Every structure is written in structure tokens, then in C-alpha cells.
Amino acid sequence: MTDEPGRSQPTVSAVVLAYGEEPWLEKCVHALVESEQIDVEVVLVDNGCSDGGVERLRDVPGVVHVGDGHNLGFSGGCNLGAAAGHGEYLALVNGDLIVEPETLSRLVALAVDDTIGIAAGSVRLAENPELLNTAGNGIHFLGFSWVGHFGEPAAREARARDVAGAMGALLLLRRGVWDRLGGFDDHYFAFHEDAELSWRCWQMGLRVRYVPDAIGVHRYEFGRVPNKLYLAERNRLIFVLTNWEARTLAVLAPAFLAVELAVALAAWRGGWLRQKAAGWAWLLRHRAWLRERRRAVRATRRVSDRSLAPLLSTHLDAQNFPIPPALQPLDDLLARYWAVAQRLLPAEHR
Numbered sequence: 600m601t602d603e604p605g606r607s608q609p610t611v612s613a614v615v616l617a618y619g620e621e622p623w624l625e626k627c628v629h630a631l632v633e634s635e636q637i638d639v640e641v642v643l644v645d646n647g648c649s650d651g652g653v654e655r656l657r658d659v660p661g662v663v664h665v666g667d668g669h670n671l672g673f674s675g676g677c678n679l680g681a682a683a684g685h686g687e688y689l690a691l692v693n694g695d696l697i698v699e700p701e702t703l704s705r706l707v708a709l710a711v712d713d714t715i716g717i718a719a720g721s722v723r724l725a726e727n728p729e730l731l732n733t734a735g736n737g738i739h740f741l742g743f744s745w746v747g748h749f750g751e752p753a754a755r756e757a758r759a760r761d762v763a764g765a766m767g768a769l770l771l772l773r774r775g776v777w778d779r780l781g782g783f784d785d786h787y788f789a790f791h792e793d794a795e796l797s798w799r800c801w802q803m804g805l806r807v808r809y810v811p812d813a814i815g816v817h818r819y820e821f822g823r824v825p826n827k828l829y830l831a832e833r834n835r836l837i838f839v840l841t842n843w844e845a846r847t848l849a850v851l852a853p854a855f856l857a858v859e860l861a862v863a864l865a866a867w868r869g870g871w872l873r874q875k876a877a878g879w880a881w882l883l884r885h886r887a888w889l890r891e892r893r894r895a896v897r898a899t900r901r902v903s904d905r906s907l908a909p910l911l912s913t914h915l916d917a918q919n920f921p922i923p924p925a926l927q928p929l930d931d932l933l934a935r936y937w938a939v940a941q942r943l944l945p946a947e948h949r
Contacts, residue, residue, distance in 0.1 A: 612684025735762025
């Protein structure tokens with residue numbers, strides 16, 4: 600880190616989770632420690648690191664160690680790390696991502712604006728850092744979320760802009776915003792928690808902003824977690840059921856039912872129908888918690904679904920996980936349905 604005599608620098612707690620084998624963990628942590636124009640502490644969470652990376656970083660100055668090796672998931676691990684940090688800003692950085700020296704300071708320069716909820720970094724693919732992993736995540740009106748502009752040249756997304764969601768691999772927000780949101784909900788465990796955090800910022804009237812020159816190179820692996828499809832689908836439904844207004848859920852009910860049937864059919868053909876059904880069963884068992892979570896989200900939101908609707912994606916256009924060609928007609932039909940449905944949403948939050 601760079602220090603200038605007589606000048607106080609922003610303080611950032613960068614939370615890094617270590618889970619399983621982490622071949623980039625040491626490079627990730629050292630890059631964060633060497634960040635410029637900020638005072639950074641790295642909060643390293645042992646979420647079940649199995650290759651000794653955490654121990655090798657035990658004596659590195661500027662690194663705080665928490666966690667006992669038990670896997671708390673991305674949500675729980677980040678919450679634990681955030682609670683241990685003392686910075687006025689909080690960054691979430693994947694253990695397989697390497698930041699440039701000025702990445703965090705560039706995110707801070709944006710997040711200082713009190714209209715900004717989250718500053719989202721430009722995440723690049725390790726195999727070719729000129730290509731994007733994400734330039735802000737997309738969120739569909741039925742709750743699907745994906746990395747935006749995957750595999751596209753980063754030069755095409757060189758302009759700062761508002762985005763629906765930030766990728767949890769590289770984001771930064773003020774500590775006060777994190778506290779207002781209550782951090783992640785531990786029930787998500789992994790996947791979709793970054794979409795929920797982002798969307799709740801929008802609901803509170805705070806923007807999520809993509810910062811193209813805040814760069815992190817990511818060793819991206821889509822299928823690293825064995826039960827990803829179960830968690831992604833279950834968490835998508837948690838997200839929608841707890842964040843969409845009641846009128847929105849009613850208007851979209853036919854579309855939801857159609858998509859649930861289509862996803863179930865795809866799951867049956869793909870051999871993961873049992874995981875999809877397990878997600879439904881989880882929601883049924885936790886219906887009391889879902890009601891309570893809806894009430895908590897409602898208490899903090901200030902902006903209606905209708906006002907936020909333009910942020911939502913009309914089509915399922917994830918480049919890293921494209922929909923099967925057989926489902927393209929359904930996607931087109933859903934887009935037309937959404938065009939009409941938006942007009943039926945209440946203009947003001949109730």
C-alpha cells in the first residue's frame with residue numbers, strides 16, 4: 600500500500616474466502632495487500648481450504664485470519680469476514696481473482712458517492728484478460744442471473760454505467776450500506792446472494808455501478824460447486840419470492856409456472872430433477888422464514904418494482920450458459936408477456 604505523509608487514506612476491509620484447493624490464493628492476497636492509495640486489511644476466511652494456502656499466509660502483514668475451516672458457504676463466509684473487518688469500505692474479492700494495484704482505490708472513488716450502493720469491478724478471464732468474465736451481472740424478470748458480456752472484448756465495455764447486478768467476485772460498498780442491508784442472508788449459502796444484495800440496493804434507491812478500469816483477473820470455473828444447479832434454482836426462487844412485490848408475483852404467476860415446468864423438464868433430461876425437486880421441498884419447509892424475510896425486505900425498500908423494471912433483462916441471454924434452442928420460442932413468448940406485464944405493476948411501492 601502507498602502512504603503519503605499527512606494525508607489520511609480510505610480504509611478498506613477486503614474479504615477473501617478460502618475453500619478447497621486455492622492455487623491463486625496467495626497471489627490474490629498479496630495483490631490486495633499491495634493495493635495503492637488506500638489503507639487495506641485483508642480478512643482471510645478459512646472456509647475449508649484444503650491445500651495449505653491459508654497457513655502459508657499466516658504471518659503476512661495486513662492479513663487478518665478468521666474461520667475454523669468449516670464451510671459456511673459464500674454468504675456465511677462473507678458475513679463472518681465482514682464482521683471481523685474494521686474498514687470504512689468493504690470489498691468482496693474471490694480467492695481466485697487478482698486485482699491491479701489501483702483497482703480498490705478506483706472502486707472507492709465511486710463508492711464515496713452516497714447515491715451509489717455498490718461499485719462493481721471489471722472482471723476479466725484469466726485465460727485472456729482482454730476478455731470479460733463480467734461487466735455487471737444481468738437479472739431476468741423471473742429471477743435468473745448471469746455474468747454479463749461473458750467472453751466479449753473488455754474494450755467494448757469501457758464506459759462506467761449502471762447495471763442490474765454486481766458479481767460477488769469483485770465488488771465494493773460502504774460499510775454503512777452493508778450494515779443497512781444486513782449483509783447476505785446465510786440461507787443462500789452460495790449463488791444469487793450477489794444478485795439479492797444488488798437488487799436490494801436498487802430497492803433502497805441506491806445505484807449499482809460498473810467501473811471499467813477497476814480490473815480483476817479471475818480464474819473462473821462455472822462448475823466448481825457440485826450442487827450448483829440445486830442452489831442456483833432454489834436461490835432464484837428465494838430471491839423472487841422475497842424481493843418481488845405481491846402484485847408483481849401475481850402478474851407474473853403464469854410465466855413462473857410455465858418456466859418452472861420448462862426447467863423441471865430440462866432437469867429431468869439433464870439428470871438433475873432430484874435437485875430441482877429438493878429446492879421446492881426446501882421452500883415448502885421454510886415457508887415461515889420466507890414470509891419473515893419478505894417482511895424484512897419490504898421494511899427497507901423505497902422503490903417500486905415498476906420503477907426498477909427497466910433494469911431487468913427481457914431475454915435469457917447468458918453467454919456462458921445459453922438456453923437450449925428448443926426453449927427459444929418460450930423465451931420469446933416470455934419477453935412479450937413481460938412487455939405487457941410491466942404496465943400492470945403498481946407505479947408506487949406499497
